[in-house]
Amino acid sequence: MNLEQIISSIKQKKSYLCVGLDTDINKIPKHLLKTADPVFEFNKIIIDTTKDLVIAYKPNLAFYESLGAKGIESLRKTIEYIPNNIFKIADAKRGDIGNTSKLYAKTFFETFNFDAVTLSPYMGRDSVLPYQKFNKWTILLVLTSNESSKDLQYLINDSGEKLFESVIKDSLNWSDNSNMMYVVGANRIKDLINIRKIIPNHFLLIPGVGAQGGSLYDFSIDAMNDNCGIIVNVSRSIIYSDSSSNFDKVVRSKALEVQTIMSGLLRTKGIV
């Protein structure tokens, strides 16, 4: 999906919701454990019940890799099952030398049919460029929602700039808003205005709403641009909202609740 298709999907669905498919076999409703592929069965139901309310899904690779080859097969089936007009993000946070990055890119963009992959910037531009040859999206970690993000990301350099600001500025030399997004945690609201000064037109992927404590309303107001410009990820508080055999109804109501707030915010901002 290109930039225009993402914006059009947001306007049409009145939503900028991404559901995180952090599917943990120990947390899914017990009746699914009897099926041949419980992880895929769970994802299938989540997708069926939310696909008109979301514009993106984001499987976190750790959850699939922890199950070995079987988990990778569940992931493959999940990606295949997601409708084409929904943005598919591999939450992988990779970052390696060029030779290896090329292989990871091939994995996420070809072996699996992801539209985007999250990357760590620690090894610099040549760990990112191989992904950009695929005419898809890279989503760079800049300011994450975890407590210890401050260990590195807030270090001040000798030009008085925070490290995450240097990461963004540096990346603007080798990408633009048609192939790069940035991860900014929902609880980093005080740095957001500054981030928006550096990148007014880029999309931000925002995790940390819900289980990690960020407020959807507060963040959206400051983070949105004229094209919406944000994709907000919610994982646990939607997908694990119920564990009964009718969990799909609760999941839908939780997703609908978030989408309704988003729809209101999109209207307030004059985007829809």
Add this chain to the structure above:
Amino acid sequence: MNLEQIISSIKQKKSYLCVGLDTDINKIPKHLLKTADPVFEFNKIIIDTTKDLVIAYKPNLAFYESLGAKGIESLRKTIEYIPNNIFKIADAKRGDIGNTSKLYAKTFFETFNFDAVTLSPYMGRDSVLPYQKFNKWTILLVLTSNESSKDLQYLINDSGEKLFESVIKDSLNWSDNSNMMYVVGANRIKDLINIRKIIPNHFLLIPGVGAQGGSLYDFSIDAMNDNCGIIVNVSRSIIYSDSSSNFDKVVRSKALEVQTIMSGLLRTKGIV
């Protein structure tokens, strides 16, 4: 394997060689493609022919993930095949929030039986701590061998310190040389003396010898400590040294060549 076992293995084998199992189906000898699992067959031959010369193997996860579920199964079989007294490093370069790191740790240390995993420090300490609960090893990226490592790793902070130095110093608050090693590229020799001042007793994992241009001799002299203190990884220039059906003989002679230099250096330093 604990610190003492690693040191004892180095002394016994007169080697600090790690062979990188960056097994690419497009580069392995063609006659193996007829077998049911060419990636595992190749690794099996590499292991059989080098296991008395090496103290560690380091599969790079990208190469296995690029083949989907089948690649993960090849990886599982490879890890199972490596003898117990050889150190097994998952070159994964992960880094995620605590919840996800816990799952990755479970994956590498339990689902697969790795002894160590490489991690990116960008998200700070709580992306590393979950791995340390397993009484195994974490190997933190600090100064990598790729050209663009300078984009971030050499940024000077407001105390006049380079970013990679801050990463090392910070990590000393939550780890010691019994559970943490550091990745330092073989071509970063001019920073090595300074790194050894900060961490005289830690093991360093050194990639970038061979295909990436670093010199084994130059680096070893400056990097070694009284317990050797370095594990040097060589991948392509050993495993792809020949593509005939007798490739195992060439692979062995290449590995032996490196081990012979190492044996001499260990003697020069009075370690063996």
